[in-house]
Amino acid sequence: MGGRYKITGDKYPRMRPVRRRGRLAFAGVACVTVLGVLGWGTLQLIDVFTGGDKASAAGAAGCSEATAKASAPPAAVAVPKPAQVTVNVFNATTRGGLAQKTADELKKRGFRVGDVGNATEEYDKKVDGTGVLLGPAAALKTSLPVLGTQLPAADRRTDAARRGPAVDLIIGNGFKELTRKADADAALAKLAAPRPTPAVEKKSC
Structure with missing residues (x-):
């Protein structure tokens, strides 16, 4: 080519289009991102299923613990011994000498024996059953149950x-x-160490 335009230099112009490297790089990043998202989703699914197994195991462990607690024996009831209980014996019947014989x-x-004699007018000849055990309110779960083992x-x-603290035995x-x-004696032993009872609420497993 002559005239005003001349080709200079030792390189010839390319006859094919230049590769678009930017698009290739973008496509590669996109692929990596997609693979990462898929991998993360897979891990989440695994965690879900694994977590369910752990929850089931935890629930079973909780039920086992509840059963173990329910079968554990409770502490013995703190009841006094017969030597710590003072008993007044009164006869409300027409049979003579019954109060002294029972007190002996x-x-x-x-047991410690206090007063022995006839019953007061309130109870004299008015007790049809085997007898009445009478005491203060505090004796309801202590001295009275102990004396009750002798006359259930x-x-x-x-x-x-x-x-x-004394309690009365009024003979009927x-x-x-x-x-x-x-x-x-067997009733006293049972009173001091009752049968085990459930200590926790039952759980449905």
């Missing part, structure tokens, strides 16, 4: 106005004798 037997079994069929009553018309000593 209670003393042999370890007796009626237990409390008097809020009563003072002092249906009284024959105190319960057998072996049975009374």
Whole structure:
């Protein structure tokens, strides 16, 4: 080519279009991003299924713990020993000497004996059952149950106005004798160490 335009230099012009490297780089980044998102989603699904298994295991462990607590024996009830209980024995029947005879037997079994004699007018000849165990309100779960092991069929009553720890055994018309000593001792042992009872609420597993 002559005239005003001349070709200079030792390079010839390319006859094909230049590669667009920017588009290739963008496509590569996009692929990497897509693969990352897919991988993250897969991990989330794995965590979901794994977490469910862990939750089930935790629930089973909780139920096992609840069962273990429910079967554990409770602490023994703090009841006094017979030697710590003072008993007044009163006869509300027409049979003479019954109060003293019963008081002597209670003393042999370890109880402390207080007053012995006839019942007051309130109870005299008015007790049809085996007897009445009478004491202060504080004795309802302590001294009265201990004395009750000697005469299980007796009626237990409390008097809020009563003072002092002593309890009364008022012998009724249906009284024959105190319960057998072996049975009374077994009842005392059971009273001090009751059967295990559930300590927690049941859980549905």
